[in-house]
Amino acid sequence: MSLVLTLLAVIIFIVIATTKFKLHPFLTLLLASLIAAFAFGLPAKDITKTISTGFGNILGYIGLVIVLGTIIGTILEKSGAAITMADTVIKLIGKRFPTLTMSIIGYIVSIPVFCDSGFVILNSLKQSMANRMKVSSVAMSVALATGLYATHTFVPPTPGPIAAAGNLGLESNLGLVIAVGLLVSAVAAIAGMLWANRFMEVEPDGEGAEELLQQAEEFDKLKASYGKLPSAMASFAPIFAPIVLICLGSIAALPAKPFGTETVFTVLNFLGQPLNALLIGLALSLPLLKSTNRVQEFTQRISDGLIAAAPILLITGAGGAFGAIIKATDIGTYLGSTLSDLGIGIFMPFIVAAALKSAQGSSTVALVTTSAMVAPMLADIGLGSEMGHVLTVMAIGAGAMTVSHANDSFFWVVTQFSRMSVSQAYRAQTAATAVQGVVAVLLVWLLSLILL
Template structure:
């Protein structure tokens, strides 16, 4: 076990710190789950309660919360905003549809679940889970009807790709805030996150869907029915070949104003500009992968090249997360925006419309940073570090378990991530860069465990798939659990070689 360097002296004895931490977390859980208070307010009130019970002066509690709030907002706020802009351009330009149509259109019936998992992973790389889900639902319905497969067989792999990327791979909010809180290397975490996510998606997506579709066999709900979809009888079972999922089939009218909430996909996102040309598949794919390549290039340069080397300096500059995402957004304006025939006004409107839906996410993430700082200031984190050092538990398993418990209690993957990262922050001083990145991924995997009735995503999937609560638990909830457990297993396996 690595030696652990402790920070400041605790504000009180362990007899007060443990109840303070438990009371703060319990208050957050009760406010979010029972009273339906917004997580931003819940985390703020939880921080105040922790400081009060731990004996920290109120002025110091507020100052510490403000510092954590500001540092987290400064560290990840711009990245989340740039990620949202990139995702919106991808959706509005038709680039996302191009990726979907190309991959699905070239897959035979047998490989459709694998193709849908790949689509979910690629769309999930730059997009938030909810937006990716809304974007993919018409395609899931269409592919299920055309192929004769259950919506579970087609939909679960796509959801697995979306969810795994959301929990494990930056620039999504959860991994970003954990990277910031634990001072992990973003490029290295991104590379390891992809290594963990790919086999995790394979097991929790196509493999799990093979069994889940036997337990729950439902036809696609009668949503997004178009003239093209009504011709299903003319398409023989299993005939999903190139050209059958075409440009017009996932466009006008399939996602209409009012079918989704709070601007996740607004009027015109999948409708306006039906005659607009799409960017090519190659251009779209290269644009999506650009920020990933830049950030991973920085990670490889730091490992393989000497400090001060000119190539390493250039790659370090280009791979800095803010620079990489900024370059990706600017490039996307040309390759996806202008490349799809969008004018300057359309591009500006798309970028502007991407920001309001993420305001709540930014506040939750920043408040989570404030709560983390309160835990650090009171010395609770050091107490946990001492306990871990003497317990013999794997730090990675403990991080996963803490995130699992908070996820089960609050239903929020983001709250689980930021809270677990705050509790475990003092452990980082005894870990090397690779282990710190794996700690981030263990927390991310734990934050996805068993989505149930207190998670908004649970109800979103249930309604879109037309399932009962029981059917949703047998499919979506179990899929999330498989992602979480597989994620932990692959993190522990990587820990043997990293």
Template sequence: MPLFTVAIGILVLLILIMGLKLNTFISLLIVAFGVALGLGMPLDEVVSSIEAGLGGTLGHIALIFGLGAMLGKLIADAGGAQRIAMTLINKFGEKNIQWAVVVASFIVGIALFFEVGVVLLIPIVFTIAKQLKVSIVYLGIPMAAALLATHGFLPPHPGPTAIAGEYGADIGMVLLYGIIIAIPTVIIAGPLFTKLARKIVPDAFNKTGNIDSLGEQKTFKLEETPGFGISVLTSMFPVILMSIATIISMIQKSAEIKDSTFFEVVRFLGNASTAMLISLLFAVYTMGLARKIAIKEIMNTCSTAIAHIGMMLLIIGGGGAFKQVLINGGVGDYVAELFKGTAISPILLAWVVAAILRISLGSATVAALSTAGLVIPVLGQYDVNLALVVLATGAGSSICSHVNDAGFWMIKEYFGLSMKETFGTWTLLSTIASVCGLGFVLLLSLFV
């Protein structure tokens, strides 16, 4: 059975990564070759399938991912992220401090990838917790919830961006629906969940944490940072461009307005790659040139950002190679045949498959890409909104972060939690966010 071969492949992947501590990209390539041979693919098609999967995935995501990394780094290094966080915390006041952290983390999380957002925001959370004499976990939970939601649901993050490309979904629609779904998900998995977590693992709220491993952090006096308005605008600029283009396209479609040069220009500017390039150039000015920072220093920041995402790009490419082997090896068609004539929603199927792979593999991005290989052939049987399938896959790939996920160890170490406390906070938080995400996707599917 093809699924048995895939199961063996996933087991080998786990052994290679967790047992032998082999690099994730190398492990994915080994398993992709092994599964291809196990599925009986002709030898002269194995390499071409792997190359097509790797190239096809990176061809879509590399531009958006690379530009997004540079944009986020510019905002962080200029102090824009710190300005956003501190201004919101001051405006919301001590009583509503959790909500300030949620909003700040959500805005910053759109521009920064999960790990970068954690590293950038944790020192701020620690400082505020110390000043207000509140638990770092009390502020850390809403921060983590917001960063996880933006990571799972919103382009230009790697998971939703790559999956939108694989499914052929409109990335603007993914972004628009993703924001609608992410907001209530963050509220439930953040401030509301904190009350439950306090009952489940009360000792976690007494921990002081330790961020010494982060080294000396780049901090700014508030007057040295860009203004709050321009910092938010720069962070949100790609979202604004893509959202405007998507809304105008939706109006054109619903009103059956004839296509014209105006709509072509709007679609061009709202394309994810174009929007990210324009946003980066805008950030070069607002976070750099306008603040009298030399262009050489600005470009050094951009180069540093790209250096940090090199391995992540290869891992995403490896996930794409594995996905292509599953499709070309007939596994996707086998799954499609299994579900032929059944009433299961492809949205639910995508979530279940992504959740199983996430729990098994640890990496949300690899789980999401592998899901595409199993779900794409099924989509042809249904009339379904592809943007919602992307979001369901993102939700499933966020579930139950545990010992095989780097995020689990980051949260454990920085907040000084025990294993039990990490399971009772972060693992449970990621599971609640995943289930809520699915629920809101299914709810939204009734209206779009």
């Protein structure tokens, strides 16, 4: 119990330091990492290495993706392509339900793409649509984030769900996992979108929020200032080409190896890596440059993108450091072993995954760890059938999204790109993931009553 109280105290410190005392999240997270390390009794000689490794590991995974995505976003913004994309999507889907439009886009994109990467890639589109339809960027950010988050935790070939399915012996039945996952994730996405609608009149209150408000107020003038806007095809190519490549790479890597194991597989597997796919997206953004000296303009856009990406990288890395400290403690094992003995059927894997997710921040880690932990005991709690295993993957996925907060890199990506303060992000994004997880596990429970 002392472990849980210590973790709660550290999280309270993060919230108070960033909200009441306005301490920068980067420094707050580093201080929280040190406080947690000493409070949990980690060996002093290992603390600095754990923090540095956690910082480096998360940036090694998402850092270059953030940089390239931000540069592409800068080019899309400065060229007017983001406005073209917003106009095109609105024309196709309509203006009546802006958050639904954003949620659908996120839901589709995050099947092959990590939600962190998806939010970075789609941020310019989200902001342009918010300005174009005069809707709060907070609501649009939460709708996009929860749409991305839904398929990220439920639908293979995202790594977390596919690893969980493998741990439960479902590697040859991924089609069933995908089918059920699409249903559960759709309901979770709708729940997140409905929560986002609570913020339709709420504007961001974090650093840089005034800039977003000014953009919204002057959107018509901004659109006119670009002159002739680029075509829809040229505008969407830098975003959709990487998404398609990542999707094809994920399909190629499925256990069934639909493209074989020879040349086609090698090419798709290489091009489908997020870094390589985004480099191609960056190349496709070059025709959007307008000046006569395109090399100089391109260099300037890279500089603009690097400046915009720097604080996001630092805060995301600090979040990774905090998560690494938590992972190095015994709290995950303690919560998992304690909760797994409660004997509450389909809710047991949900609670274990939710505890692990909330404690250490990574949905993928929660999915993998929980599935490995509960696999031997499924027959004893009435989930030994094939469908029982599938629904267990869904219950674990619901837990793995409950909740996204200060030790989750996705929380900081959403918060910083959306210009929300930490307290506002807790009310909007963190609460939305709690709603999504609870709604999803209730649906899984109902399915278990019908199918088992």
